[in-house]
Amino acid sequence: MRGWMGKFKSLFLLSALALVLAGCGKENLTALVPKGYGAESSMNLIILSTIIMLFVFVVVILVYVIVLIRFRRKKGQENYIPKQVEGNKTLETVWTIIPIILVLILAVPTVAATFDLADDSNASEHINVDVTGNQYWWHFDYAGEEFQTSQDLYIPTGEKVYLNMLSSDVIHSLWIPSISGKMDVNPENVNTMYIEAYEEGVYWGKCAELCGPSHSLMDFKVIAVSPEEYDQWVEDMQSVDPEAEPQDAVAQDGKAAFEENSCMSCHAIGSSPAAVGPNLTNFGDRSKIAGFLDPTKKNLVDWLMDPESIKPGNKMTGNYPELSEDEASSIAEYLMQLQPSEITPESAGK
Amino acid sequence: MSIAATQKRGFGTVLWDYLTTVDHKKIAHLYLFGGGFFFLLGGLEALFIRIQLITPENDFLSAGLYNEMITMHGTTMIFLAAMPLLLGLMNAVMPLQIGARDVAFPFLNSLGLWLFMFGGILLNLSWFLGGAPDSGWTSYAPLSIQSPGHGVDFYVLGLQIAGAGTLIGGINFLATVVTMRAPGMTYMRMPLFTWATFITSVLILFAFPALTVGLFLLMFDRMFGSAFFDVALGGNTIIWQHLFWIFGHPEVYILILPAFGLFSDIFSTFSRKRLFGYTAMVFATMLIAFLGFMVWAHHMFTVGLGPVANSIFAIATMAIAVPTGIKIFNWLATMWGGSIKINSAMLWSLGFIPTFTIGGMTGVMLGSSVADYQYHDTYFVVAHFHYVIVGGTVFGILAGLHYWWPKMFGRILHEGMGKFTFWVFMIGFHLTFFIQHFLGLMGMPRRYWVFLEDQGLDLGNLISTIGAFLMAIAVIVFLYNVVHTAIKGDKAPADPYDGRTLEWTTASPPAHYNFKQLPLVRGLDPLWIEKTEGKGKMTPAEPLGDIHMPNGSILPFIMSLGFFIAGIGFIFQVDHSAWLIAVYVGMAIAIGCMLIRSLKDDHGHHIHKEELEREAD
Numbered sequence: 013m014r015g016w017m018g019k020f021k022s023l024f025l026l027s028a029l030a031l032v033l034a035g036c037g038k039e040n041l042t043a044l045v046p047k048g049y050g051a052e053s054s055m056n057l058i059i060l061s062t063i064i065m066l067f068v069f070v071v072v073i074l075v076y077v078i079v080l081i082r083f084r085r086k087k088g089q090e091n092y093i094p095k096q097v098e099g100n101k102t103l104e105t106v107w108t109i110i111p112i113i114l115v116l117i118l119a120v121p122t123v124a125a126t127f128d129l130a131d132d133s134n135a136s137e138h139i140n141v142d143v144t145g146n147q148y149w150w151h152f153d154y155a156g157e158e159f160q161t162s163q164d165l166y167i168p169t170g171e172k173v174y175l176n177m178l179s180s181d182v183i184h185s186l187w188i189p190s191i192s193g194k195m196d197v198n199p200e201n202v203n204t205m206y207i208e209a210y211e212e213g214v215y216w217g218k219c220a221e222l223c224g225p226s227h228s229l230m231d232f233k234v235i236a237v238s239p240e241e242y243d244q245w246v247e248d249m250q251s252v253d254p255e256a257e258p259q260d261a262v263a264q265d266g267k268a269a270f271e272e273n274s275c276m277s278c279h280a281i282g283s284s285p286a287a288v289g290p291n292l293t294n295f296g297d298r299s300k301i302a303g304f305l306d307p308t309k310k311n312l313v314d315w316l317m318d319p320e321s322i323k324p325g326n327k328m329t330g331n332y333p334e335l336s337e338d339e340a341s342s343i344a345e346y347l348m349q350l351q352p353s354e355i356t357p358e359s360a361g362k
Numbered sequence: 363m364s365i366a367a368t369q370k371r372g373f374g375t376v377l378w379d380y381l382t383t384v385d386h387k388k389i390a391h392l393y394l395f396g397g398g399f400f401f402l403l404g405g406l407e408a409l410f411i412r413i414q415l416i417t418p419e420n421d422f423l424s425a426g427l428y429n430e431m432i433t434m435h436g437t438t439m440i441f442l443a444a445m446p447l448l449l450g451l452m453n454a455v456m457p458l459q460i461g462a463r464d465v466a467f468p469f470l471n472s473l474g475l476w477l478f479m480f481g482g483i484l485l486n487l488s489w490f491l492g493g494a495p496d497s498g499w500t501s502y503a504p505l506s507i508q509s510p511g512h513g514v515d516f517y518v519l520g521l522q523i524a525g526a527g528t529l530i531g532g533i534n535f536l537a538t539v540v541t542m543r544a545p546g547m548t549y550m551r552m553p554l555f556t557w558a559t560f561i562t563s564v565l566i567l568f569a570f571p572a573l574t575v576g577l578f579l580l581m582f583d584r585m586f587g588s589a590f591f592d593v594a595l596g597g598n599t600i601i602w603q604h605l606f607w608i609f610g611h612p613e614v615y616i617l618i619l620p621a622f623g624l625f626s627d628i629f630s631t632f633s634r635k636r637l638f639g640y641t642a643m644v645f646a647t648m649l650i651a652f653l654g655f656m657v658w659a660h661h662m663f664t665v666g667l668g669p670v671a672n673s674i675f676a677i678a679t680m681a682i683a684v685p686t687g688i689k690i691f692n693w694l695a696t697m698w699g700g701s702i703k704i705n706s707a708m709l710w711s712l713g714f715i716p717t718f719t720i721g722g723m724t725g726v727m728l729g730s731s732v733a734d735y736q737y738h739d740t741y742f743v744v745a746h747f748h749y750v751i752v753g754g755t756v757f758g759i760l761a762g763l764h765y766w767w768p769k770m771f772g773r774i775l776h777e778g779m780g781k782f783t784f785w786v787f788m789i790g791f792h793l794t795f796f797i798q799h800f801l802g803l804m805g806m807p808r809r810y811w812v813f814l815e816d817q818g819l820d821l822g823n824l825i826s827t828i829g830a831f832l833m834a835i836a837v838i839v840f841l842y843n844v845v846h847t848a849i850k851g852d853k854a855p856a857d858p859y860d861g862r863t864l865e866w867t868t869a870s871p872p873a874h875y876n877f878k879q880l881p882l883v884r885g886l887d888p889l890w891i892e893k894t895e896g897k898g899k900m901t902p903a904e905p906l907g908d909i910h911m912p913n914g915s916i917l918p919f920i921m922s923l924g925f926f927i928a929g930i931g932f933i934f935q936v937d938h939s940a941w942l943i944a945v946y947v948g949m950a951i952a953i954g955c956m957l958i959r960s961l962k963d964d965h966g967h968h969i970h971k972e973e974l975e976r977e978a979d
Binding site (some may be wrong): 027036037041042043044051053058061069072084085089092093094095098103104107111112114119122123125126130167182184187192196199200201203220221222224225226250286324325344352 | 736
């Protein structure tokens with residue numbers, strides 16, 4: 013008996029140790045350190061349900077251990093016949109009623125929170141963003157404003173932002189673990205959810221519904237900045253001149269190459285609500301390339317030369333002429349210079 | 363017939379015997395063999411998944427292949443491993459437990475088996491014929507509609523054929539329990555495993571048609587240009603999710619209730635005590651089954667069904683905790699005051715209690731809809747359903763195998779190896795899956811081909827992979843145990859465990875007619891009653907007389923082969939209409955077999971009284 017319990021205990025100790033080592037996960041990615049309204053609502057229920065369940069678990073394990081210690085067949089008991097008990101009304105009623113009460117304790121706040129998070133009656137008074145999920149990138153169209161972004165969603169802290177989400181292809185699911193739980197992005201109907209970030213920062217967003225080979229690379233970022241900075245950023249985005257010539261010669265070549273190689277047939281610089289490919293207006297400010305690579309020129313050149321090797325199954329592969337190393341390099345230079353605002357993921361992350 | 367006697371016959375004879383058998387015990391062997399084979403295959407796929415996730419941004423598998431791997435792992439384990447293994451145990455034991463000589467429809471029993479076999483083979487042929495399905499075992503539209511190649515077609519046809527087999531099996535068990543109970547075996551005297559088989563069959567009967575419909579719609583969309591799930595043409599993808607989960611959630615209970623049943627029998631036997639609260643246990647099982655149909659949308663909390671639907675399904679889901687809790691406490695109360703003997707079968711059952719309690723607890727946590735917005739489609743869910751399906755169903759299957767191995771094969775599995783298997787598997791299991799609860803909350807969605815560096819997920823995934831290999835080692839030892847036992851295991855007496863129920867009144871393994879004379883049942887745990895209040899063995903309910911038994915038939919095998927050929931034809935007729943020939947030929951074979959079966963009378967055979975008298979008791 014001791015061997016069994018010993019192994020069980022060491023197992024738990026090992027798991028606990030692993031947890032301590034790993035902490036609660038990476039800040040601004042983990043749901044265990046909530047930094048937004050939805051995530052906090054979920055966390056409250058996670059904690060409540062964990063406490064209730066741990067109580068049940070402790071009771072079960074207590075009885076279990078007592079049973080195994082007291083009632084094991086010992087030497088000399090080979091012929092012992094225990095009393096054949098049919099049941100016990102009182103006991104059975106007790107372990108029916110108590111779970112019902114425990115479930116009710118959990119059910120009431122669950123229902124309250126469900127209705128609270130689904131409430132979109134005041135949506136029109138807040139910022140609304142039309143979100144489109146695509147294989148394998150996200151498009152954000154700020155309702156009432158004349159600009160769009162892709163992959164980086166800027167929001168002001170302390171305000172509700174309503175996301176009206178629709179998919180252009182298969183089902184996706186938008187998840188920003190530290191800020192809010194997830195909601196599916198369906199192709200047939202707009203799903204609305206609101207998010208609210210408490211603190212400035214750059215938060216990881218993920219796709220949580222299997223959407224094809226590069227499902228795991230469909231990351232995006234939420235850039236939460238102060239309301240003043242947000243207003244500044246909106247102004248910067250609105251005053252972008254998409255036709256502006258870059259300063260240096262390489263980037264000018266890049267702009268020419270960008271136009272020659274029919275990049276514009278899918279990508280837009282400046283406002284274009286119907287986006288086939290990601291909007292590149294503020295590409296130079298983006299926190300990541302392709303959603304998950306560090307924003308270095310080398311990564312961008314690699315992406316332009318062979319996107320398939322980086323994001324299998326993406327829709328860019330094969331839809332543009334093959335680029336020479338020089339062309340890719342100059343296009344990269346041009347794109348990296350598209351930096352319309354001082355408000356960037358870097359400034360928000362500080 | 364003992365194994366030794368079987369081995370003396372030629373291989374061809376044995377093969378033909380198994381291909382044509384309608385004997386529930388031999389069909390059980392085939393289910394266990396088929397299910398065991400697919401279990402190993404699904405386990406191999408699991409190992410590939412865990413190797414891919416051993417380090418961040420690993421490139422052991424390509425993205426596309428990884429999606430095929432997770433799809434086939436899930437589909438294989440649910441449809442081709444867990445369910446057939448359970449059907450195998452039900453086939454082997456349930457007729458014995460109710461004192462019957464076979465199931466109600468032996469021919470259909472064989473048909474169900476071969477449909478499962480051919481469906482499973484068809485699905486797995488996809489690996490060699492252009493790629494396996496890659497849209498997840500849930501095969502959500504429109505991803506499954508857009509999936510290139512024939513992978514999803516194999517999924518549709520393979521599951522359609524295997525599913526028909528399961529449905530036939532379920533109907534057969536229902537009819538068996540209703541009509542074939544021995545004299546005195548009233549409903550409320552049936553062992554819990556029989557009850558579980560009965561209720562599971564009801565679940566199969568009502569749940570599988572939803573899957574059948576869904577698969578047909580998917581098939582029409584992919585092959586014949588319909589647009590049930592094509593949004594551009596006015597279709598709706600959410601309908602697939604409803605159809606799938608109206609089947610899919612009861613499916614979870616199809617997997618777990620038989621395990622509940624056999625644990626009840628095992629706890630009672632090895633505590634030498636009557637099952638505590640028998641009536642409550644029966645009604646708790648029914649209640650779980652009933653509620654199981656009312657909760658499917660908890661798989662869809664994030665779909666956007668609205669707060670009313672989410673609240674209703676949240677509460678319904680939590681309600682299942684009540685009957686499940688009743689069961690856990692009744693098992694503990696059964697052991698309380700008993701005389702507990704711990705062997706391999708009992709170890710698996712004892713391991714089940716804490717493991718399944720954790721799985722049930724996380725189930726209630728998932729039922730809290732707003733908390734689920736965080737858990738949904740993350741490794742938390744992966745951890746939860748492995749705690750339930752491995753901790754419940756797989757532990758149950760292994761407990762059942764160790765418990766009934768002597769009854770099924772006439773030999774007792776090696777105890778030492780059995781205990782080693784348990785401990786290594788148990789530790790490996792918790793290492794693999796406990797940490798995954800936290801991985802999910804730390805921001806790791808499920809079905810991720812790679813996880814990125816520097817996201818705090820490395821250590822958890824490494825531990826998880828190590829655990830998976832421990833489970834693999836345990837399974838290899840179990841396989842060795844099976845071979846070892848077949849060659850030099852101890853011969854089993856009729857009643858090796860001081861059993862309580864009717865299966866222990868027959869020889870190990872039983873003669874093919876099971877009972878020379880049907881037993882008279884005087885109460886719950888009939889053998890125990892005779893041991894404590896009677897002469898130690900069953901009183902016959904009938905005089906010794908001729909026994910009527912069904913004849914074997916090759917028709918179920920050929921009929922299933924026909925459906926298999928037609929399935930291949932359906933899959934490839936998209937490429938070239940010449941493949942329609944395979945559809946016609948296959949269907950002709952299947953329908954031809956049905957005609958032969960319908961038109962040709964087969965009255966079975968009799969085992970004569972004189973023959974029975976010659977055989978020793």
